[in-house]
Amino acid sequence: MEKIKVENVTKIFGKHVNSALKLVEQKKDKTEILKQTGATIGVYNASFTVNEGEIFVIMGLSGSGKSTLVRLLNHLIEPTSGNIYIDGENISKMNKQQLRNIRREKMSMVFQNFGLFPQRTVLANTEYGLEVRGIPKEERTKKAEQALENAGLLPYKDQYPSQLSGGMQQRVGLARALANDPDILLMDEAFSALDPLIRKDMQDELLDLQQKVRKTIIFITHDLNEALRIGDRIALMKDGKIIQIGTGEEILTNPANDYVKTFLEDVDRSKVLTVENAMIRPISVNVEIDGPKVALKRMREEEVSVLLAVDKNRQFKGYITADEALEAAKRGEKNVMSILKTDMITVPSDMLIQDVLGIISESTIPLAVVKDTKLIGVLIKGVVIQSLASDTQGGDL
Amino acid sequence: MSKTLDSIPSLPVADTVETVMDWLTSNLNSLFNFVQSGGKDAMNLITDMLVAIPPIVFILVIAIIAFFATQRKFGLAIFSIIGLLFIYNQGLWDELMNTITLVIFSSIIAIIIGIPLGILMSKSIFAENVIKPILDFMQTMPGFVYLIPAVAFFGIGVVPGVFASVIFALPPTVRFTNLGIRQVPRELVEAADSYGSTGWQKLFKVELPLAKSTIMAGINQTVLLSLSMVVIASMIGAPGLGREVLSALQRAQVGNGFVAGLSLVIFAIIVDRLTQSLNKKK
Numbered sequence: 001m002e003k004i005k006v007e008n009v010t011k012i013f014g015k016h017v018n019s020a021l022k023l024v025e026q027k028k029d030k031t032e033i034l035k036q037t038g039a040t041i042g043v044y045n046a047s048f049t050v051n052e053g054e055i056f057v058i059m060g061l062s063g064s065g066k067s068t069l070v071r072l073l074n075h076l077i078e079p080t081s082g083n084i085y086i087d088g089e090n091i092s093k094m095n096k097q098q099l100r101n102i103r104r105e106k107m108s109m110v111f112q113n114f115g116l117f118p119q120r121t122v123l124a125n126t127e128y129g130l131e132v133r134g135i136p137k138e139e140r141t142k143k144a145e146q147a148l149e150n151a152g153l154l155p156y157k158d159q160y161p162s163q164l165s166g167g168m169q170q171r172v173g174l175a176r177a178l179a180n181d182p183d184i185l186l187m188d189e190a191f192s193a194l195d196p197l198i199r200k201d202m203q204d205e206l207l208d209l210q211q212k213v214r215k216t217i218i219f220i221t222h223d224l225n226e227a228l229r230i231g232d233r234i235a236l237m238k239d240g241k242i243i244q245i246g247t248g249e250e251i252l253t254n255p256a257n258d259y260v261k262t263f264l265e266d267v268d269r270s271k272v273l274t275v276e277n278a279m280i281r282p283i284s285v286n287v288e289i290d291g292p293k294v295a296l297k298r299m300r301e302e303e304v305s306v307l308l309a310v311d312k313n314r315q316f317k318g319y320i321t322a323d324e325a326l327e328a329a330k331r332g333e334k335n336v337m338s339i340l341k342t343d344m345i346t347v348p349s350d351m352l353i354q355d356v357l358g359i360i361s362e363s364t365i366p367l368a369v370v371k372d373t374k375l376i377g378v379l380i381k382g383v384v385i386q387s388l389a390s391d392t393q394g395g396d397l
Numbered sequence: 398m399s400k401t402l403d404s405i406p407s408l409p410v411a412d413t414v415e416t417v418m419d420w421l422t423s424n425l426n427s428l429f430n431f432v433q434s435g436g437k438d439a440m441n442l443i444t445d446m447l448v449a450i451p452p453i454v455f456i457l458v459i460a461i462i463a464f465f466a467t468q469r470k471f472g473l474a475i476f477s478i479i480g481l482l483f484i485y486n487q488g489l490w491d492e493l494m495n496t497i498t499l500v501i502f503s504s505i506i507a508i509i510i511g512i513p514l515g516i517l518m519s520k521s522i523f524a525e526n527v528i529k530p531i532l533d534f535m536q537t538m539p540g541f542v543y544l545i546p547a548v549a550f551f552g553i554g555v556v557p558g559v560f561a562s563v564i565f566a567l568p569p570t571v572r573f574t575n576l577g578i579r580q581v582p583r584e585l586v587e588a589a590d591s592y593g594s595t596g597w598q599k600l601f602k603v604e605l606p607l608a609k610s611t612i613m614a615g616i617n618q619t620v621l622l623s624l625s626m627v628v629i630a631s632m633i634g635a636p637g638l639g640r641e642v643l644s645a646l647q648r649a650q651v652g653n654g655f656v657a658g659l660s661l662v663i664f665a666i667i668v669d670r671l672t673q674s675l676n677k678k679k
Contacts, residue, residue: 076587104593115588119606129592132602180592 001052002088003184003216004073009082011042011068011240017080030239042068042077044240052183053214055206057231059221065240066220070186073218074107075099086184104133108177112189114169116161122148122172123157129180147179148172167198174206178213185217192221203230228252228385236260249385253361275356276349278384279369279377284308287317291335292328295320308368308375309340316368316375318342346370349377353384360384422549429550436556440498447494456481459667466674473670480663487656489638493664496627496637499555500668503562503623508616511567515574515612516600525575532568540565540629548633558626558635566623573615577608613676620672624665638664 012020020039023032030041043065050056060066071077073084075091083092091102108129109115116125126147130140148154151171161169170190177185191199207230210217221227227234228248235245236256244256255261283302285295287309295307305322317340324339333339345363347356349371360367360381369377422429447455456478464474484493518525543564547557581604589599605612631639638661645654 071587074591076590100593100595102593103591107591109588109591111584111588113582113584115584117585117588117603117607119609128588128602132592132594132598186591 002049003052003054003086004050004218005085005088006046006048006073007083007085009046009069009072009079009084010044011065011072011077012039012080013042014039021080041065041240043072043079046082046240046242048235048242048245050216050218052216054232055210055217055219055230057219057221057227057234058237059224059227059231059234060237061222063239064237066222066237067188068240069237070109070188070218070220073184073186074103074109104129104180106182107184107186108180108182109186109188110170110173110177110190112192114161114166114173114193116169116172116176118161121158121160122153122164125161125172126157126176126179128176133180143181144175144179147175150178151175166194167202170194170202171205174209178209183216185215187217187219189220189222191226192223199226206230249361252385253357274349275347275351275353275369275379276371276377278353279349279379280383282308282368282375282378284310284314284375285320285336286310286312287336287340288312292325292333292339295325295336296322296329299325306365308344308378309336310375314374316346316370316373319344319365319368344368347379357384418546418549425550433551433554433556436502436551436559437554440502440555440559443501444494444498447497448491452481452485452490456485463667463671466671468674473667473674477667480667484660484663487660489641489657489660492636492638492641492657493660495555495635496624496639496661496664499558499562499627499630499635499637500620500624503559503566503626504616504620506559506563507567507619507623508570510563511570511615511619512574512612515571515615516578516605518571518575519578519604528571532571535564536568540626541632544629544633553634555630555635557633558630561630561633562623562626565626566619569618569622570612570615573618574608574612577611577615578604580611581607610676613672617669617672617676620668621665624661624668627661 010021010024014020014037016037016039020033020037020041023036024041024044028036034040046069048056058066058069068077072079075084079092083090085091086102086106089102091099094102117128120128123141123144126144127140130143135143145154145157148157151174153168153171153175156164156168161172164172170193173190191202194202203226206217219227219230231248233245233247234251236243236251238259244251244260246254251260283298283304285298285307288311290298299305299307299322306319307325308319309317311317319341320336320339321341325336328336328339344365344367345359346368347359347370349369356367356379360379366381367379368375369379459477459481460474463477464471467473481493484490514528518528540561543561544557547560551557551560585603585607586599589603594602627635627637627639628642629639631637631643638657641657642654642661645651645657
């Protein structure tokens with residue numbers, strides 16, 4: 001289900017908008033346009049759709065237009081041209097009252113520096129959206145308290161924002177947005193002002209929350225790791241243009257152009273991470289000793305369906321699957337030689353993740369990691385992506 | 398060169414202003430009369446009420462307000478008691494009450510006009526561009542000049558005094574209101590907008606509360622400026638401490654002038670500290 005549709009939206013700040021538009025069409029770059037016309041390109045010709053229940057991340061460095069783009073979605077900034085549809089309704093054509101209703105009922109925003117009103121208590125802040133809608137005092141207090149309760153903040157309801165830590169303030173910001181029960185959450189660098197550990201907690205909380213409430217979330221960030229962690233899809237922006245839209249994996253494995261590549265290289269850990277950092281412990285059987293029954297028992301214990309096969313010197317020999325081990329056991333075979341498969345790709349442990357991404361995305365089974373021809377680990381697709389997305393502060397670096 | 402300059406006839410600015418004034422006085426006469434008599438009655442009533450309060454009660458009330466307004470510190474309370482007793486002792490009590498009435502009236506009128514003007518200025522660049530030079534004009538024009546139209550409109554007495562004081566004291570409230578609202582962080586304005594606030598909701602729920610302390614600083618300035626007009630206003634017959642200063646000046650009585658001036662300073666300090674501490678309180 002399509003929730004938000006953005007169609008050829010352009011925003012140019014300053015005067016001489018038309019001459020700036022012409023220069024953009026001539027593919028002049030931002031600084032040149034600024035020099036010639038004094039106009040700044042905020043967003044140029046952005047088109048995308050966001051599906052219901054999706055976390056759509058808009059990522060870009062500062063000045064790329066991502067914050068402008070999110071403000072265009074609720075018309076805090078009016079687009080110079082183009083159309084924005086929410087649930088099929090063109091909000092660019094709405095009058096003030098209709099637009100206010102959309103803001104009141106359909107979308108709430110969470111801000112980088114929390115956007116909490118300092119003179120209001122936590123509860124009064126959480127009530128704000130309901131208050132401007134004219135919902136009676138009793139009902140809005142009930143709803144706001146429920147939202148705070150869900151965020152674990154109810155004991156702090158009479159405090160002022162300045163009395164809370166950054167992470168808690170942002171939880172209030174999120175509770176305020178959710179108290180309105182909107183379909184769409186706009187999160188503008190919502191976690192960027194938080195320190196890395198708290199940020200990771202908040203990301204987890206957002207993902208948990210998303211499991212429960214299934215909102216359509218537009219998340220703005222400049223942090224690739226954050227984008228990979230929480231985004232169902234990611235749009236990459238540069239100089240006001242959307243360069244690539246895709247899942248994290250698509251963008252990592254198949255960068256649309258050199259800019260995306262360098263962007264990924266700048267922030268991404270695939271350049272420094274080796275296979276050894278991302279592999280997990282291999283669960284193996286010794287082909288020279290263990291029979292199918294031992295293999296099956298180990299699979300049950302470790303809750304896996306594939307075992308790697310090694311000899312007594314831990315040389316990698318191949319792998320066996322649960323189905324075939326069961327067959328072999330029924331046939332009463334004493335060893336696993338007959339069911340050993342050898343089509344698993346091996347990679348050296350010091351290979352860069354960047355170089356392994358292409359291989360692993362094509363392979364349907366995990367990769368074996370070897371060092372001096374000995375098996376030392378196994379590489380699974382999901383874990384590779386996760387290791388790239390994980391917090392740069394942690395890990396084995 | 399100077400010949401060419403001299404060949405330009407003198408522009409009739411003064412004449413034009415006078416024509417406008419004449420037109421205003423003759424055409425709006427009944428309005429001015431109404432304001433004059435109504436204002437005078439109202440102010441006399443307030444002054445009479447203030448004078449009717451036993452001085453000792455008045456002093457104690459001020460001291461108690463000062464005590465609580467300054468977070469239960471004794472400094473200002475003690476200063477108020479000693480200062481007000483001194484004014485009473487010098488036989489200037491009735492004059493003080495007249496001055497208080499004048500300051501209260503001109504401050505309240507200045508605030509009632511000034512805050513909406515400041516809000517208008519903060520919301521519209523056009524309004525700001527129009528009002529700003531007018532405020533500059535009002536502040537730099539010597540206070541005495543306002544006495545002339547004041548007399549023309551309202552004759553002499555306390556009402557023209559208030560009129561001149563309002564013009565003189567208005568600018569800080571307007572400027573600080575404008576500044577305070579423009580200084581509200583952009584993110585908070587966006588937050589208010591993004592939740593679908595109307596313009597009035599945004600103003601009353603977000604902007605004015607956040608601009609409050611800046612606006613209060615402007616009001617403090619307005620009160621002090623209207624106090625400083627007290628002496629000038631006495632030249633057109635406004636009663637109060639200013640008249641004592643003026644008559645001492647006219648008779649070259651240094652001692653009396655000093656006492657009346659000192660009384661004004663004492664009152665000004667009390668008013669200033671009180672309005673400031675109201676601002677600091679949560």
